Amino acid sequence: MMRRKKVKRTWRLWPCFQVCAVVCLTLLVVSFHSGSVASDPLLISDILGRVQERYGAGDFEADFVQESLLKAMDMVDTAKGHLYFARPGMMRWHYKTPEEYLIITDGDTVWIYRPEENQVMLGRAAEYFGSENGADLFSNPGELSREFIVELAPRQLQEKGYYVLRLVPKTERSDLAELYLFITKETFNIVRTVTYNAFGDRTTIRFENHRFNQGLNSSLFVFNIPHGAEVVQLQSEQDRHQP
Numbered sequence: 001m002m003r004r005k006k007v008k009r010t011w012r013l014w015p016c017f018q019v020c021a022v023v024c025l026t027l028l029v030v031s032f033h034s035g036s037v038a039s040d041p042l043l044i045s046d047i048l049g050r051v052q053e054r055y056g057a058g059d060f061e062a063d064f065v066q067e068s069l070l071k072a073m074d075m076v077d078t079a080k081g082h083l084y085f086a087r088p089g090m091m092r093w094h095y096k097t098p099e100e101y102l103i104i105t106d107g108d109t110v111w112i113y114r115p116e117e118n119q120v121m122l123g124r125a126a127e128y129f130g131s132e133n134g135a136d137l138f139s140n141p142g143e144l145s146r147e148f149i150v151e152l153a154p155r156q157l158q159e160k161g162y163y164v165l166r167l168v169p170k171t172e173r174s175d176l177a178e179l180y181l182f183i184t185k186e187t188f189n190i191v192r193t194v195t196y197n198a199f200g201d202r203t204t205i206r207f208e209n210h211r212f213n214q215g216l217n218s219s220l221f222v223f224n225i226p227h228g229a230e231v232v233q234l235q236s237e238q239d240r241h242q243p
Helices: 014-032 041-055 125-129 141-146
Strands: 004-007 060-070 075-086 090-097 101-105 109-114 119-124 148-152 162-169 178-184 190-196 202-212 230-234
Touching (some): 041 148
Parallel strands (some): 004 230
Antiparallel strands (some): 060 075, 090 101, 101 109, 162 178
16 A cells, blocks of 8 residues: 655755746636736737737647756756646646656646656645636636736846746735746747746746647646555645644
């Protein structure tokens, strides 16, 4: 019988969880609800409309490079891997370097597998990635537009060849204070995200080699727990705040 226990997120895994949640929510926003979150409807809605055309038809995959600045420790953590995304709310993050591990969700369950330790962390996706609306964020993505204020980033943050958007949660969150999206004017791919949390940590993730509408198999988003693996129960937000 597999032994189960509860565990909190470690500092090395924290940026990964943050980015997974942000990317999932962001792509659902731009794919399903492009016209109603803009502070400047003409300009913002046009940008998001073109992103919707790019991402809204189906799945996609891409290589990624993630750089996380942990302010309190004054250190930078870098990782590389491959991402698969499909609706509704399905993701597979395969971190390959410097440490191999998988973060997989089918929209209901999340599995985090660390092969070197033969350990699987298991929990509910809505509790761990979601917000106060829980599973509704995955089953009813249109509701995500209520989560963010979307505007053009300040002029000094704009870059040639990109549209840069700033997303701010309408409800205060410790894991996400603001998010910047860098969207190419040529293809309307999201090629970079930059997130800040309430502690001043910054996570930058760059996407390369985008591939759209590959007809990804749903089995990519389900994890079969290996024989003999230690199973650790992830804590929900409510559990983490209990004394």
